[in-house]
Amino acid sequence: MKTLLTLLFVVLCIGAPAQTKKDAITGWEHTICGQTAALYPGGEKALVRYLKKSITDHPFIKKEAIEGKALIRFKIDTSGAIAETKMIKSLGPDVDAVIIRAVASMKPWIPATQSGIKVFSYKTLPVLFK
Missing domain, CATH: 3.30.2420 (TolA/TonB C-terminal domain)
Incomplete structure (x- = not known):
């Protein structure tokens, strides 16, 4: 299920500009796709x-x-x-x-x-x- 969600997220971001932000507390990276x-x-x-x-x-x-x-x-x-x-x-x-x-x-x-x-x-x- 996790792989399916990851693939779905990647497919949704294709063709749209994406921004990656790193959380200062956890260190996790969050990808925000399609935002300007x-x-x-x-x-x-x-x-x-x-x-x-x-x-x-x-x-x-x-x-x-x-x-x-x-x-x-x-x-x-x-x-x-x-x-x-x-x-x-x-x-x-x-x-x-x-x-x-x-x-x-x-x-x-x-x-x-x-x-x-x-x-x-x-x-x-x-x-x-x-």
């Missing part, structure tokens, strides 16, 4: 450019001497749209409003997939001010 994370169009560099333009170039942010790290969590639905934004670490209501507005206004992401099927996912982004 959500991706901002143009990649991470395009995301950083967009956030810099939308957040750090905002008149309120330029005027204030803001320093620190904020964290925002949001959902990327199966169409790539942004939903359910939530500040995890705040730098104050005015700064939070600028960050939330910028994230909510992002163009649609390429949604996450699991075994070739689009699925919703959550992303947490740090926003650093120096």
Whole structure:
């Protein structure tokens, strides 16, 4: 039976990208087949450019001497749209409003997939001010 399950798992993973993760406690390796994370169009560099333009170039942010790290969590639905934004670490209501507005206004992401099927996912982004 164990051999049958192993073969079934291997067959299900053929043709789909697989990731192997090692459990820190047990040392066992877990293969996750067919998962891809959500991706901002143009990649991470395009995301950083967009956030810099939308957040750090905002008149309120330029005027204030803001320093620190904020964290925002949001959902990327199966169409790539942004939903359910939530500040995890705040730098104050005015700064939070600028960050939330910028994230909510992002163009649609390429949604996450699991075994070739689009699925919703959550992303947490740090926003650093120096």
